[in-house]
Amino acid sequence: MRTPTPSSTPAHRIVIVGGGAAGLELATSLGNTLGRRGQADITLIDKARTHIWKPKLHEIAAGSMDVGRHELNYLAQAHWHHFHYRLGEMNGLDRANKLVHVAPFIDEDGVAVTTQQSFAYDTLVMAVGSRSNDFGTPGVDQHALKLETLADAERFHRRMLDACIRAHAQTTPLSPSQLHVAVIGAGATGVELVAQLHRTTREVVAFGLDRIDPERDIQLHLIEAADRILPALSPRISAGALDLLNGLGIKVHTSARVSGVAADSVQLASGEVIPAELLVWAAGIKAPGFLQDIDGLETNRINQLAVHQTLVTTRDENIFAMGDCAACPWPEKNGFVPPRAQAAHQQASHLAKQIKRRMAGKPLEPYHYRDFGSLVSLGDYSAVGSLMGGLMAGSLFIDGLVARLMYTSLYKMHELALHGFTKVALETLTRAITRRTESHVKLH
The missing domain is CATH 3.50.50.60 (FAD/NAD(P)-binding domain)
Known part of the structure; x- marks a missing residue:
């Protein structure tokens, strides 16, 4: 990793909590620009050691995807893309002193890996995603x-x-x-x-x-x-x-x-x-419980952080939220942006630009959600969905091979944001070749 250029002023401290699709894409984008040039010190905090695109979890559960070929190591990604990765789970916030508190990390053997830590920020981005909502159902x-x-x-x-x-x-x-x-x-x-x-x-x-x-x-x-x-x-x-x-x-x-x-x-x-x-x-979904009224930030009934259309939280201009943990207005629909992978991807791209504007003292621009449709994979059998965009009025229903290819392209967009074209092309080719010589289901 290139050594940052010395500067007379301290680098702007950006802390991103949550290494899901949105958080990791943002950290990578900022690292490749601000981090590479020494203009910002970027830290990503997550309680896991590796990243898997969440919409792929059902394939892992069913045994139809080899985790080893899709799992991304946070430490390696941070090294290659000029940001820091820190292991742990956020358990508190001190807005007055601009500190994120992270709980001690205990491994599967009960051994303490890290102690209680605190990370200082100038800009904080919450991207902790969502959890299932069982609505208190017994059992x-x-x-x-x-x-x-x-x-x-x-x-x-x-x-x-x-x-x-x-x-x-x-x-x-x-x-x-x-x-x-x-x-x-x-x-x-x-x-x-x-x-x-x-x-x-x-x-x-x-x-x-x-x-x-x-x-x-x-x-x-x-x-x-x-x-x-x-x-x-x-x-x-x-x-x-x-x-x-x-x-x-x-x-x-x-x-x-x-x-x-x-x-x-x-x-x-x-x-x-x-x-x-x-x-x-x-x-059902809900944001993690620790967000509820965390240090006075506004949240809704499912623990999402209330944000303006700029993705700035309603009660603190130094804190942004994006992805499933953010209740972002969608004025065109008189509602809120839905918790979808495409929204997280768009917000990460938007916020990468806005943080640079913030550092330059420029006004922030509002985020506008663009609904490109919905796709549902039905495994090797088929896929169904609808496409939306500026070239058509309303939506276009698609299924079969076209829908399956479009569904695959959503994941490729995520991979491209993290790795770039060359690495994604080579890894895609490798997976295709290997798949022809191995079982299509994980047997252990």
Whole structure:
């Protein structure tokens, strides 16, 4: 890493909390410009050691993606792109003294890696993302898995493999809940997960677990409280996805409000009980709880930080928020920007420019969300979605190969923001070649 040019004035201190899509893209962009030239000291704080694009977690859970080929190491990224990475989880804020407090980091063996730390800032960016919202439903914390982190996804995958091996090894008939999976929440994550699981469970069984009949023994349930799946998207996209799921034999339950979760079943408000060995909660979102009224900053009912359209928090001009943890106005819709990957990507690009304007003493420009449509991957089977933009009035429904290619391009945009064209092109080619010589499902 190039040594910053000496300066008579201290470098502007930029602290970014959260290494998700938005936070990591911003740190990389600022590092490549301000950090490289010694104009700013940029620090990224995250409680994980590596980064995975969150919309890919369902593929890891299903076992259809090799984590090793997509995982990004924060330390390496920081070294290559002229910013600092610090391990830990934010647990406090001192706005008066411009300090971010970070809790001690304890490893999986219970050994302290870092002590309580504080980081000074001139500009602070909150990009801590979102978590699942269980709405206080009884039993969720005890019995349901959530797909919020890489560890969550890998934990589900291990349980799924163990369930298949256990069922194959036992000599007694399967219980009513065995090899049944219930996914609660039919948003994009839930729909994409059940579609991936339909394929990968069959591939796992094909590797010698011949005492399991996938058509007879494996049952996938998708449960949604609204009257249709993908309720945040257009009815046409919902209908297209539903047709494919029905064709795969996945049992879709709509207008089905969950009243409780047990170790081996889901209870609906209607009184119906759905037996399932594996339970996944994928309904609703909220920002992390520690944000609620943190040092006087304004938050909403789901803990999101209230921001102006410039992404500046409403009560502190030195603090920005972006991505899922920010309640950003969307004047064109008289609402708020939706928590989507494309919004996080846009806000990171916008904020990289605005921080430079702030440092130069120029007024900040407002962020305008551009909705390019919505895409939902249904694994190797298909994809459905809509495209929106200046070349068309309204939206254009797409499915099949075109939709799958467009869905893949969203991830490529994220990779390009982090690595540049040459590295992304080479890694894409390597993955394509390797995929032809290996199993398409992770077996451990």
